[in-house]
Amino acid sequence: MSRRILLKTEVESLPRHVAIIMDGNGRWAKLHGHPRIYGHQKGVERAREATEFALEVGIEVLSLYAFSTENWARPQEEVEFLMKLLEEYLAAETPVMVEKGIRFNPIGRISQLPPSTQRMVLEAVKATDNNQGFTLNLALNYGGHAEIVDACKKMCYEVQRGALTPQEIEEVTLEGYLYTKGQPPLDLLIRTSGELRISNFLLWQVAYAELYFTPVLWPDFDRVEFYKALLDYQKRERRFGGVRD
Ligand code: IPE
Ligand code: IPE
Ligand code: MG
Numbered sequence: 001m002s003r004r005i006l007l008k009t010e011v012e013s014l015p016r017h018v019a020i021i022m023d024g025n026g027r028w029a030k031l032h033g034h035p036r037i038y039g040h041q042k043g044v045e046r047a048r049e050a051t052e053f054a055l056e057v058g059i060e061v062l063s064l065y066a067f068s069t070e071n072w073a074r075p076q077e078e079v080e081f082l083m084k085l086l087e088e089y090l091a092a093e094t095p096v097m098v099e100k101g102i103r104f105n106p107i108g109r110i111s112q113l114p115p116s117t118q119r120m121v122l123e124a125v126k127a128t129d130n131n132q133g134f135t136l137n138l139a140l141n142y143g144g145h146a147e148i149v150d151a152c153k154k155m156c157y158e159v160q161r162g163a164l165t166p167q168e169i170e171e172v173t174l175e176g177y178l179y180t181k182g183q184p185p186l187d188l189l190i191r192t193s194g195e196l197r198i199s200n201f202l203l204w205q206v207a208y209a210e211l212y213f214t215p216v217l218w219p220d221f222d223r224v225e226f227y228k229a230l231l232d233y234q235k236r237e238r239r240f241g242g243v244r245d
Helices: 008-012 025-032 036-057 076-099 114-129 144-160 171-175 224-235
Strands: 017-021 061-068 103-108 133-140 188-191 210-213
Touching: 008 224, 025 036, 036 061, 036 076, 036 133, 036 224, 061 076, 076 103, 076 114, 076 133, 103 114, 133 144, 144 171, 188 224, 210 224
Parallel strands: 017 061, 017 188, 061 133, 103 133, 188 210
Antiparallel strands: none
16 A cells, blocks of 8 residues: 555545554553563564554655653553663664664653663764655653643753843744654644544644544554554645635
8 A cells, every 4th residue: 555556535635744643552452361561572563563654655754752751650560671672672773764764753851761772872863864855753751731831941951051042932933842843833743542542642743733543552553454544634624724615
């Protein structure tokens, strides 16, 4: 199911930026009689598949929520397993991303990740730095509140050193300090597993995104499910506060 077989109208109304809250790994594992970590392993495979699909159909930016600032509250063994899984993913995927032209852009407080994880994250950023056309925002230790606080802090430092005045600050100014700086606006936010909440993901960017909630658990979210979400998005009427003529 590549871009070639999407209808022309479908291509024209494709979302430029899609975000996914990949939820339901634990419940999926339980349902199949496995420990939670097995669900996370399956989840990584689906993250790969979703990235490939987004690239093929011509989406410009895909933001995947992998670990939130709140996820530190999980049992230590689960957190450690998730970090190990992330390192394995980066080791395997960095060369693939280089080859496929994917720009890897981690979003979140990366400096608070374990040192070995940080190193691999930064290596992946460096290796894919010249890639253009498709960006993967991987949310690691990401929180929407933290992102806005960090952006405000950076702006305050700019004011302090005289590079910016408070009068000059507009919405676009703040946007320039977010992790998504320079990227197209978020068009579509998908959440799997039936939960109807945002869980602190891309709070600024979600302002006018279309929301798509599905009961499908993340390890079952395949290309067909992703395609269904895109078709649903294309039926929406986006008004941005205006009226349709
Ligand atoms: C999402 O699946 C993965 C992460 C948050 C890392 P969960 O682990 O939250 O799965 P459920 O919600 O417990 O089923
Ligand atoms: C959101 O899922 C975070 C990620 C998918 C990484 P959670 O499972 O952590 O969210 P809550 O706790 O149900 O809101
Ligand atoms: Mg969950």
